[in-house]
Amino acid sequence: MKAHIVVLPGDGIGPEITREAVKVLNTIAALYGHTFTFTEYAFGGASIDAYGVPATDEMLKACASSSAVLLGAVGGPKWDNVKPEIRAETGLLALRKHLGVFANLRPVAPHPSLTEASPLKSELLAGVDMLVVRELTGGLYFGKPKETRMVKGVEHAVDTLAYSAPEVERVVRLAFTLARNRKRKVTSVDKANVLESSRLWRKVAGQVALEFPDVAFENMLVDSTAMRLVTSPASFDVVVTENMFGDILTDEAAVIAGSLGLLPSASIGAGGPGLYEPIHGSAPDIAGKGIANPVGTILSAALLLRHSLGLEAEAGCIEDAVHVTLDEGILTPDLGGKATTRDVADSILAAIQKSVAQV
Ligand SMILES: NC(=O)c1ccc[n+]([C@@H]2O[C@H](COP(=O)([O-])OP(=O)(O)OC[C@H]3O[C@@H](n4cnc5c(N)ncnc54)[C@H](O)[C@@H]3O)[C@@H](O)[C@H]2O)c1
Numbered sequence: 001m002k003a004h005i006v007v008l009p010g011d012g013i014g015p016e017i018t019r020e021a022v023k024v025l026n027t028i029a030a031l032y033g034h035t036f037t038f039t040e041y042a043f044g045g046a047s048i049d050a051y052g053v054p055a056t057d058e059m060l061k062a063c064a065s066s067s068a069v070l071l072g073a074v075g076g077p078k079w080d081n082v083k084p085e086i087r088a089e090t091g092l093l094a095l096r097k098h099l100g101v102f103a104n105l106r107p108v109a110p111h112p113s114l115t116e117a118s119p120l121k122s123e124l125l126a127g128v129d130m131l132v133v134r135e136l137t138g139g140l141y142f143g144k145p146k147e148t149r150m151v152k153g154v155e156h157a158v159d160t161l162a163y164s165a166p167e168v169e170r171v172v173r174l175a176f177t178l179a180r181n182r183k184r185k186v187t188s189v190d191k192a193n194v195l196e197s198s199r200l201w202r203k204v205a206g207q208v209a210l211e212f213p214d215v216a217f218e219n220m221l222v223d224s225t226a227m228r229l230v231t232s233p234a235s236f237d238v239v240v241t242e243n244m245f246g247d248i249l250t251d252e253a254a255v256i257a258g259s260l261g262l263l264p265s266a267s268i269g270a271g272g273p274g275l276y277e278p279i280h281g282s283a284p285d286i287a288g289k290g291i292a293n294p295v296g297t298i299l300s301a302a303l304l305l306r307h308s309l310g311l312e313a314e315a316g317c318i319e320d321a322v323h324v325t326l327d328e329g330i331l332t333p334d335l336g337g338k339a340t341t342r343d344v345a346d347s348i349l350a351a352i353q354k355s356v357a358q359v
Contacts, residue, residue, distance in 0.1 A: 001311065003034065003037075003068065003308075004036075004037050005025070005066060005068050005069070006041060006066040007038050007070050008041055008069060009046070010045075010073050010074040010088075012073060012282025012287040013282060016288075016292050016294070017072055017296075017297040018070060024348060024352070025038075025070075025304075025305075027349050028305070028314050028318065032314055034311075041062060042056075043095075044073075044074025044088035044091055044092070045074060045088050047059070048079055048086060052086070054074070054086055054087065054090055054091025055091035055092075055094050055095055060094070063098065064273065065273075068276060068304045068309065070300065073280060073282040074088040074091065074281075074282060075089055076088070076284040077284055093141060096275065100137065100269040101137065102137045102270075103136060103171050103267065103268055104134040104250075104265055105132075105178070105267075106250045107264070108128065108253045111326050113326055114326060114335060115258075118258045124230075124231075125234075126234060127234040128234045128256060129183075129237075130233065130253065131182065132249060132250050133171060134246025135163075135240075136246075137167075137243075138163050138167045138242070139244055140159050140161040140243060143159065161197050161242075165200060165204050168204040172204060172205045172209075173211075175240035179212070179215045179238040180214070182237055187220050187237075187238070188201070188205040188220070189220050189221070189241035190202050190220075190221065190242070190245075191221060191223075198242075206219075225241075225245075226248075230256070233253070254279055260278075260279060261280055261292065261293025261296050261332065262296055262299075262335075263280075263299070264299035264303050265278065274304065276303050276308075277300055278297045279296060290340045290342065291332055293335065294332075294341050294344055302315040302318035302319050318348070320355060321348045322348055
């Protein structure tokens, strides 16, 4: 297969971890007979420094015409005080909107050999295997008006939380479709006791659920979900929720796995290129030290192969190699180990080569 992948290393640890993920993709291409080409663009703070904006039109166009986009992370203290419209995070929202990737998939399954790294007791971790589906292009992060203004001499700020029924329907339907290949249970998370947008969310989710009688369905309030994620995480299979609730709940779910550095994500839409990135940020506190955990980004590359290129065996090969590496205790400091970013990636590469040689 031929595929063209746009790589956006971004800021902080972004370049260190995407470099290793690209090595993994090149190794997979060589071993399985694919041709992957890569083009790199500055994004986020790096793009602000070079071009004065976090996302250039040229970069957005290249992403839209690619097979898939692999992203590191953006932002950092250097760009914290720029105008809101050119913040690195604004560029990220613009990229998601430009690609129309309305659903962000975040799988969370703690690795058995890493239960010590989780803040939860090991008995709570048994059987945890959930997929959080976060709505990505609507809700509070995009609603208008979004502004700060003076009202009778007093500063007021407003954000708008708005959803249309079709926006809810498409992401909930995707969650149900994905649940059919898992444990067949969907939890739809909202705040329907207070928010009008959540009442619409709950109504539409209930309607979509009727189309999937083979999938168990429950509604859950977001505050209750936050509690149950740490008291009974194994009770969840697919969790679907709106943009901001998903943003917050996925960070909570991530620490269950032991480190933010482990978890990948896939942002997909209606058939265009997907956007693949680890769930963590640019980690400026460890940038340049060579100790960032590359696993979240390498697993994001596996999701890219699965969801954008349909290469299931190749994706599984990477995931198995990550398991081997973690089982062998080759861990970066966030997991209590002493390995460098490159040590971990090299071990994953070696495990990939070994497993393909054995076939
Ligand atoms: N999608 C994105 O690009 C994204 C997401 C979140 C935050 N950010 C931005 O990143 C910057 C830093 O944000 P933050 O500090 O709140 O969150 P962060 O995720 O960057 O870091 C939180 C903590 O986790 C650690 N960490 C994160 N990823 C790691 C990895 N791969 N290996 C080892 N340790 C890792 C960091 O060292 C830090 O201690 C901010 O500018 C923020 O806006 C970007």
